[in-house]
Amino acid sequence: MIKDLEIKMWESAKANDSNGFLQVVDENAVMICGGYRCTGKEYAEIIKIFDCKHYEISDFEIVAESDNFVQVHYILKTEVSNEENKDLAGKFHITSTWKKNSEKWKLVFNMDSRIYD
Numbered sequence: 001m002i003k004d005l006e007i008k009m010w011e012s013a014k015a016n017d018s019n020g021f022l023q024v025v026d027e028n029a030v031m032i033c034g035g036y037r038c039t040g041k042e043y044a045e046i047i048k049i050f051d052c053k054h055y056e057i058s059d060f061e062i063v064a065e066s067d068n069f070v071q072v073h074y075i076l077k078t079e080v081s082n083e084e085n086k087d088l089a090g091k092f093h094i095t096s097t098w099k100k101n102s103e104k105w106k107l108v109f110n111m112d113s114r115i116y117d
Contacts, residue, residue, distance in 0.1 A: 002070045002098055003060055005105055010076075014052040018044040025107045026099075032111040034087070040107070051085040052078055068100040075115070091115040 012020035029040030
């Protein structure tokens, strides 16, 4: 179920769909991407121009979970359409924390770190 939400988040990024992104990401989420910290709402604005031609999730694991909290870790491999965005391409460790409020899950924390082969 949480993996499906991660996929929805990445599909929204790939489609430059900030509204779809905010359906699964809390506006106040802490997003740390490439060393840059912003909120989910601020990152949704970045999504509008995000360059993600293709992505692949592997090694998905649940690190911790309870009835209203799930933390996951996985490897993300991305490709971009435009060479000028090559810093967005590569392999990354991703960790995400999801929180359930009422009956809806939302991402509240996301952080990546590049994997250098």
